[in-house]
């Protein structure tokens with residue numbers, strides 16, 4: 626039977642490309658989304674991938690949503706914690722609301738997504754956890770104290786989960802995308818975006834599918850000894 630994969634924020638942007646790549650690789654895929662019903666319906670109509678609505682910032686909602694996915698598709702073997710938001714502002718203008726929204730979704734959301742599936746992975750002695758971090762968690766970013774904190778936090782999460790899961794056949798890895806052509810990056814003021822592209826030696830934004838292919842590799846059986854690592858996919862913009 627096909628392994629079951631959950632992709633949070635899986636109906637748009639990088640998440641949609643990941644959901645599609647995993648379906649194409651033969652997995653049974655569920656994509657969660659937070660609010661955009663129209664985009665989720667269109668995604669399901671186009672790809673046949675089932676979408677589920679819950680807020681990853683809410684633990685109980687995540688637990689219930691995951692239970693529904695497992696009732697429909699079977700136990701989750703692969704979880705891709707991709708859902709994320711930005712609330713960019715220079716630190717002196719950043720509000721507690723902007724800080725909390727990003728922490729709750731991008732960091733606590735990873736806990737809320739992985740924690741409910743972890744016991745089952747341990748029991749079945751197999752699991753793949755991939756967290757979508759960011760170049761800005763590695764290097765920091767002007768106007769992203771909140772976002773960079775969560776994306777750096779992701780790296781701590783996977784390095785710790787890797788150590789806890791290794792004996793149980795579970796791997797946990799992070800991908801740090803650079804600037805990818807998605808709505809999130811397109812929301813950056815055009816002048817700023819042009820200057821960012823100028824800092825990318827590849828001379829272009831990345832494509833969502835370039836991140837999806839990294840995920841497909843990390844969740845495969847071939848990647849079983851890759852655990853606790855960080856893959857940077859950023860067109861040579863930044864090296865750790």
Ligand code: CAA
Nearest residue numbers: 711713714715759760761767768803804809810813814817
């Ligand atoms: N480095 C240094 N200075 C910068 C800067 C930067 N990257 N960006 C802006 N500044 C400067 C501006 O030139 C301006 O300086 P002056 O006052 O001397 O003119 C000042 O900082 C900004 O002042 P503003 O009052 O204009 O700032 P604002 O409150 O309007 O905020 C902003 C504007 C939110 C910073 C906006 O410029 C912005 O969105 N910048 C992009 C931030 C960014 O890169 N976000 C990444 C989003 S993509 C993503 O997150 C995906 C991923 O994982 C890669």
